[in-house]
Amino acid sequence: MNLSVFTVPVEDRYLEDYQTGAVYEFGAIQVTEAEIIKFGKRFDPQVFHTSPQAARETTYGGLIASGWHTAAMMMRLFVDYYLSSVASLGSPGVDELRWSRPVRPDDALTLRVTVTKTRRSVSKPDRGVLFSFIEVLNQNHEVVMSMKAVNLLLCRNRP
């Protein structure tokens, strides 16, 4: 697969800079047992997220990250490397969020993002919509999570 490289940094990136079909990879972010447990205790207190010992007796055979923790780590890479820091106007939501493999302590997660479509707004011509397909890969290049993202962005050339 031929990976793309942005010609402009996130501080100067607008809707026009996202080209349909471009594929990027960013990362890695390191998963730690301590953060899995901390996140689990606060937000998702199921034993396979909070107790390495009790997790061994579950179907997962050991501690795994909350799916929402994996999503949050994905977002960190998405914001650091992909999403414009000057043109982003937020997101109405995501579709088809899938957790396809467990994420475990010491995994290293990378982000693969494909620009699937961009569309300029007719009613508000200073902005548009960016559609991206996001995959989170572990150190064995297995997909652990995927989703379809929608982001609102300002255009570089505004009326």
Next chain:
Amino acid sequence: MNLSVFTVPVEDRYLEDYQTGAVYEFGAIQVTEAEIIKFGKRFDPQVFHTSPQAARETTYGGLIASGWHTAAMMMRLFVDYYLSSVASLGSPGVDELRWSRPVRPDDALTLRVTVTKTRRSVSKPDRGVLFSFIEVLNQNHEVVMSMKAVNLLLCRNRP
């Protein structure tokens, strides 16, 4: 709307205990400025999640929680009050996750869950699938987030 009440606690809840059409409300969970900033700095470092001052100059007019932070708070209520702690086998993913309104410091979030369907597995008759529609409401009873959840659960009556 007539709210339902579970007759069994999460420690003794199986697929059969989720009745299609039942609607539950749980919570509230309190949103704090400190946690919005902490979560934002670690996972979603956009200024409207990390800096109350800089957030005032954005389209949101002030600090708002990361959508992933809202999802994580939702999960805490989902695990504390709805999802079985003995029968849950995990989730393959969620669909149509929508962030419909900003979540701000001092909001109080409640969870409304509707059981939309359950289906016993044919190939693995000891388990089945629970489909739920989830809404997160703020203190003004406005929906701030919604999604369709899918959970795998063991049945009480297993072959």
